[in-house]
Amino acid sequence: MFKRTQQTARETKQEAKDVTKSKNGLFASCSFSSLGLDPKLSDQLQERMGFEAPTLVQAQSIPVILSGRDVLVNAATGTGKTIAYLAPIIHHLQAYSPKVDRSHGTFALVIVPTRELCLQVYETLEKLLHRFHWIVPGYVMGGEKKAKEKARLRKGISILIATPGRLLDHLKNTASFEHKNLRWVIFDEADCILEMGYGKETEQIIKLLGSRQHEEGEEDDDDDIVVPKGAQKQTLLLSATLNEKVNHLAKLSLDDPVMIGLDNSKLQQKQLPIESHASPDSDEDEMVIHVNKSANPSSEDYGIPSQLVQKYVKVPCGARLVALLSVLKNLFEREASQKVVVFFSTRDAVDFHHSLLSEFQWPPKSETQEEEAATKQLFLKCKTFRLHGSMEQEDRRSAFANFKAEKQALLLSTDVAARGLDFPKVRCIIQYDCPGEATEYVHRVGRTARIGEKGEALLFLQPVEIDYLKDLKKHGATLAEYPLLKVLDKFPLLGNMPRIKKVISLESHPWVISLQRALEFFTYAEPKMKNLAKNAFVSWVRGYAAHKGELKSIFVVKKLHLGHVAKSFALKEQPSLVGKSHHKETMKRKRDERQKGQHPKKRKKMSGGNSRMYACLSSSSSVHYIQDEVLLMRWAPSLGAAGLATLPRPEDKGFALEVGVGAAMAAQGSSSSVDSFEAAEAKDGAEEEEEEEEEEEARGA
Numbered sequence: 001m002f003k004r005t006q007q008t009a010r011e012t013k014q015e016a017k018d019v020t021k022s023k024n025g026l027f028a029s030c031s032f033s034s035l036g037l038d039p040k041l042s043d044q045l046q047e048r049m050g051f052e053a054p055t056l057v058q059a060q061s062i063p064v065i066l067s068g069r070d071v072l073v074n075a076a077t078g079t080g081k082t083i084a085y086l087a088p089i090i091h092h093l094q095a096y097s098p099k100v101d102r103s104h105g106t107f108a109l110v111i112v113p114t115r116e117l118c119l120q121v122y123e124t125l126e127k128l129l130h131r132f133h134w135i136v137p138g139y140v141m142g143g144e145k146k147a148k149e150k151a152r153l154r155k156g157i158s159i160l161i162a163t164p165g166r167l168l169d170h171l172k173n174t175a176s177f178e179h180k181n182l183r184w185v186i187f188d189e190a191d192c193i194l195e196m197g198y199g200k201e202t203e204q205i206i207k208l209l210g211s212r213q214h215e216e217g218e219e220d221d222d223d224d225i226v227v228p229k230g231a232q233k234q235t236l237l238l239s240a241t242l243n244e245k246v247n248h249l250a251k252l253s254l255d256d257p258v259m260i261g262l263d264n265s266k267l268q269q270k271q272l273p274i275e276s277h278a279s280p281d282s283d284e285d286e287m288v289i290h291v292n293k294s295a296n297p298s299s300e301d302y303g304i305p306s307q308l309v310q311k312y313v314k315v316p317c318g319a320r321l322v323a324l325l326s327v328l329k330n331l332f333e334r335e336a337s338q339k340v341v342v343f344f345s346t347r348d349a350v351d352f353h354h355s356l357l358s359e360f361q362w363p364p365k366s367e368t369q370e371e372e373a374a375t376k377q378l379f380l381k382c383k384t385f386r387l388h389g390s391m392e393q394e395d396r397r398s399a400f401a402n403f404k405a406e407k408q409a410l411l412l413s414t415d416v417a418a419r420g421l422d423f424p425k426v427r428c429i430i431q432y433d434c435p436g437e438a439t440e441y442v443h444r445v446g447r448t449a450r451i452g453e454k455g456e457a458l459l460f461l462q463p464v465e466i467d468y469l470k471d472l473k474k475h476g477a478t479l480a481e482y483p484l485l486k487v488l489d490k491f492p493l494l495g496n497m498p499r500i501k502k503v504i505s506l507e508s509h510p511w512v513i514s515l516q517r518a519l520e521f522f523t524y525a526e527p528k529m530k531n532l533a534k535n536a537f538v539s540w541v542r543g544y545a546a547h548k549g550e551l552k553s554i555f556v557v558k559k560l561h562l563g564h565v566a567k568s569f570a571l572k573e574q575p576s577l578v579g580k581s582h583h584k585e586t587m588k589r590k591r592d593e594r595q596k597g598q599h600p601k602k603r604k605k606m607s608g609g610n611s612r613m614y615a616c617l618s619s620s621s622s623v624h625y626i627q628d629e630v631l632l633m634r635w636a637p638s639l640g641a642a643g644l645a646t647l648p649r650p651e652d653k654g655f656a657l658e659v660g661v662g663a664a665m666a667a668q669g670s671s672s673s674v675d676s677f678e679a680a681e682a683k684d685g686a687e688e689e690e691e692e693e694e695e696e697e698a699r700g701a
């Protein structure tokens, strides 16, 4: 006992040392005012916000941004990039004479990929503007009422934070959106904006802003232009994972940029083929970002906080759910007051695990009812929140705010929480479903170990997926193995279950067996739970088939044992992947939700206006249908020996369809990939409100 206390004390001391060391490497040895910021603003940062010194990236970026140059900033997650770009803008704006007011419209535009990040940047901005009340902050984003946003834009917003779809909508349709004084455009999480499929929107935004921009030296007799003479328009691109994908955006929007945090291995004279949209008069000496893919890459390919402890846990598919619950229980028992985020690949998986963790009790059954009432408790004694793209905006907002405010809580999320979100005191990130590209791994784990704090990250892998570690290593992430068996051994066994001395496989561990049984019992006790499990199973398999590029050879859907996958959703048998009954259930669920007002009038545009069902025969000769003809056309060549046939709508003919696993699954999987889901959701946000707004306008709102 004494030995253990001594060891814990030693570990705590070591952790404290590590944090100090990492903090030493994070902060610059200067003050905010020495960077050239206005004293009132420096004071606000130091005194009111409690930032004693700028971080290194702030110390490097602020003077360059103040000088008016375009900038590309690449710095690790949680190093303070938001302040790095907001502070110089406020410094300039507060000094304008005459003072800026609402009638001058928007001077700075910050474009971010998700709604939560939009709100977060807005909150930071509000704090920074505390002493500059005449500068008006504001935001526009999908999911909000457009009529209200229009009214706010009409009044005037000096610094506007926006998601791309909604911003484009206002640029096109809100005549009162004043931006002729626009001087700054910032793309925060620039690579993500492009990866989420916003490339076209971004190009249009740049074009629309450019066409109405006030060019320097331009003859202009408009008295409303208040940008100081000689002040240059400035564009800033930032991310922890700037890579070659942003070259096109950089080329479109940046003029002779300064690169901050991009080491020489990533910057090369223009050798890479820049995409065909490159302007013919481009500068031949221009720098482009190039990610080093050599056999011996830099360990700093993507900036992962050095104090972050990264681990992986190898779990056979059938034991995944038990392993997840055990790891979580162990974490919260070890340290009650902490926050943990678990990432899943699909929204259905988030919903299922959220319901399960919010209701599942332990121990599962007792001898007498009185005893049961006295001893039963929730398996996890912490508040559990969920966050994903098809939640109602108000629910998203409250989940985000509540998880932020809690001291002890668990958040289950899709990648909607992976970028930029700054939840204080998150101690551990669990990636229960693999993230896909290494960039996403970096951003997910970046929700912990922020601003020099300690943090842990745990990646779940099945034995067949273990090669993913090599992919991460190429980008500088090396993970140690998590001692799962040791953790499982700590849990007390139920009743008189014998403790086996040597456990041969994880699945035969008595704790795993009893917990799995209890979970299955719980899931089957209520039809609602069972349906959630089935939906989660189906979308998980589809999501698995949607891995892209080189990762397809690691995450091979054909290698999955679907019975074991079912077990990981506490199902005793494998449900049909897309049977008629499932299709009907999904339609019914959506109808019910719509009636309850949970899915207000989402309009999905199908190409050609008339959707038809297609069927394709996979190599295993089972039938799979796809509702989106474009998707099938794209995937058809990759189906190999698969036959292809056009069928009437199943609901017309009333035949049941079974899905085949393999190439055809991959085809449907692509439609349920997280990225395209989230992007589609966010884009819908722009359209979704149209009808609502028309209605409101008709009512004279």
Ligand SMILES: Nc1ncnc2c1ncn2[C@@H]1O[C@H](COP(=O)(O)OP(=O)(O)OP(=O)(O)O)[C@@H](O)[C@H]1O
Pocket: 050, 051, 052, 053, 054, 055, 058, 075, 076, 077, 078, 079, 080, 081, 082, 083, 239, 240, 419, 420, 421, 422, 446, 450, 451
């Ligand atoms: N100079 C500073 N001193 C102390 N804390 C700071 C400082 N600057 C910023 N912070 C805090 O650090 C946290 C991380 O900042 P921020 O969210 O801007 O990081 P980021 O680099 O944008 O991360 P990501 O890449 O994940 O988006 C925030 O809570 C912020 O308030």
